Amino acid sequence: MVHGGLYSTATARVLACLNEKELDHEFVPIDMRAGEHKKEPFISLNPFGQVPALEDGDLKLFESRAITRYITHNYADNGVQLIPHDPKKMAIVGVGMEVEAHHYDPPASKLTWELGVKPLMGMVADESIVKEQEAQLGKVLDVYESGLAHSKYLCGDTFTLADLHHLPTLDYLMNTRAKAVFDTRPHVSAWVADIMARPAWQKVVAMRNNH
Amino acid sequence: MVHGGLYSTATARVLACLNEKELDHEFVPIDMRAGEHKKEPFISLNPFGQVPALEDGDLKLFESRAITRYITHNYADNGVQLIPHDPKKMAIVGVGMEVEAHHYDPPASKLTWELGVKPLMGMVADESIVKEQEAQLGKVLDVYESGLAHSKYLCGDTFTLADLHHLPTLDYLMNTRAKAVFDTRPHVSAWVADIMARPAWQKVVAMRNNH
Numbered sequence: 439m440v441h442g443g444l445y446s447t448a449t450a451r452v453l454a455c456l457n458e459k460e461l462d463h464e465f466v467p468i469d470m471r472a473g474e475h476k477k478e479p480f481i482s483l484n485p486f487g488q489v490p491a492l493e494d495g496d497l498k499l500f501e502s503r504a505i506t507r508y509i510t511h512n513y514a515d516n517g518v519q520l521i522p523h524d525p526k527k528m529a530i531v532g533v534g535m536e537v538e539a540h541h542y543d544p545p546a547s548k549l550t551w552e553l554g555v556k557p558l559m560g561m562v563a564d565e566s567i568v569k570e571q572e573a574q575l576g577k578v579l580d581v582y583e584s585g586l587a588h589s590k591y592l593c594g595d596t597f598t599l600a601d602l603h604h605l606p607t608l609d610y611l612m613n614t615r616a617k618a619v620f621d622t623r624p625h626v627s628a629w630v631a632d633i634m635a636r637p638a639w640q641k642v643v644a645m646r647n648n649h
Numbered sequence: 650m651v652h653g654g655l656y657s658t659a660t661a662r663v664l665a666c667l668n669e670k671e672l673d674h675e676f677v678p679i680d681m682r683a684g685e686h687k688k689e690p691f692i693s694l695n696p697f698g699q700v701p702a703l704e705d706g707d708l709k710l711f712e713s714r715a716i717t718r719y720i721t722h723n724y725a726d727n728g729v730q731l732i733p734h735d736p737k738k739m740a741i742v743g744v745g746m747e748v749e750a751h752h753y754d755p756p757a758s759k760l761t762w763e764l765g766v767k768p769l770m771g772m773v774a775d776e777s778i779v780k781e782q783e784a785q786l787g788k789v790l791d792v793y794e795s796g797l798a799h800s801k802y803l804c805g806d807t808f809t810l811a812d813l814h815h816l817p818t819l820d821y822l823m824n825t826r827a828k829a830v831f832d833t834r835p836h837v838s839a840w841v842a843d844i845m846a847r848p849a850w851q852k853v854v855a856m857r858n859n860h
Contacts, residue, residue: 486748499743500744501751504746507743508739511736512740525722528722529708529715529723532719533710533711535715536712539751541697581697
């Protein structure tokens with residue numbers, strides 16, 4: 439059972455993982471505009487008051503990247519194998535996941551907020567933040583571009599959790615002017631098109647659009 | 650072989666883990682004042698130009714938390730078991746590690762810079778940043794305080810990688826006025842004293858002090 443918000447990037451990350459693993463799941467919407475994530479009963483699932491949270495039997499988890507790791511590890515035999523068994527290959531995917539969390543996500547999330555969310559709320563993007571974060575994102579994508587010249591995905595020739603973790607912010611940014619930061623890098627651009635077309639991700643998009 | 654800087658919190662995180670696992674290792678100092686981390690040969694180990702990096706045979710890794718996970722997983726039978734084998738307990742430790750990285754570390758690292766590093770470099774701390782980050786850290790420690798009232802460590806009654814990841818910033822902050830943010834919370838304060846006293850961590854401190 440996933441508790442979350444359909445417009446939350448962290449929630450979408452978990453749903454994409456469940457779809458890749460072909461795991462049936464119940465979705466419990468949290469009304470974030472009503473502040474439900476800051477109150478009981480949700481706050482008992484995550485004392486930091488952020489979506490999503492997962493309940494799997496008596497196990498209660500939060501933090502999207504911890505949830506996807508658990509799903510991948512505990513349901514290793516279901517669906518797509520998102521983390522290799524070989525310890526060295528697993529370690530390389532681990533590096534890719536840390537790079538996503540600490541290098542890619544900070545500028546990508548700030549740009550998602552400025553260019554993707556603020557306009558939906560009738561607010562105006564802060565141009566100086568956008569410029570700074572586009573420059574920062576560009577530096578990260580330069581490193582990705584070099585790597586993707588040699589392998590189809592970030593951590594080798596198969597799709598892994600390191601790629602998957604990028605999808606929710608990518609999806610927002612492809613509908614903003616920040617798309618140009620990706621489009622100007624051909625290997626990055628091909629990688630974005632490839633991973634966004636995955637049926638597991640398209641199911642998440644359809645769920646949101648049909649809401 | 651660990652490439653890093655003795656004053657780098659990320660390097661200290663990896664060294665603490667190697668000591669807990671009782672793994673012999675060679676330390677290769679990177680002269681960060683000379684910018685060695687931004688040049689070859691280091692930049693081939695980490696294209697983002699940040700310490701530390703690990704070489705284990707032909708495997709090359711960077712990002713401290715990916716390195717500690719690899720060490721813990723690949724050398725599961727050495728020294729202290731820092732991640733439980735049981736998938737559900739492992740998942741709980743995974744949440745603790747994400748909380749460290751995304752909630753605790755941002756204010757802790759900013760305070761380490763303002764109060765721990767800037768004075769060493771003859772610079773003055775920015776009082777408004779310090780106040781804001783102390784408040785932010787306090788909120789995270791409130792959640793820790795509630796948890797530590799029920800278990801000795803962050804993810805249960807044994808020391809895990811989730812606790813270990815806090816040590817390098819804790820060590821800096823205990824020598825600054827930010828110590829008060831910890832001291833005013835008794836369970837947090839007892840936890841800090843316990844984990845800092847671990848011989849594996851004291852070996853890292855001694856290595857730095859004897860340099």
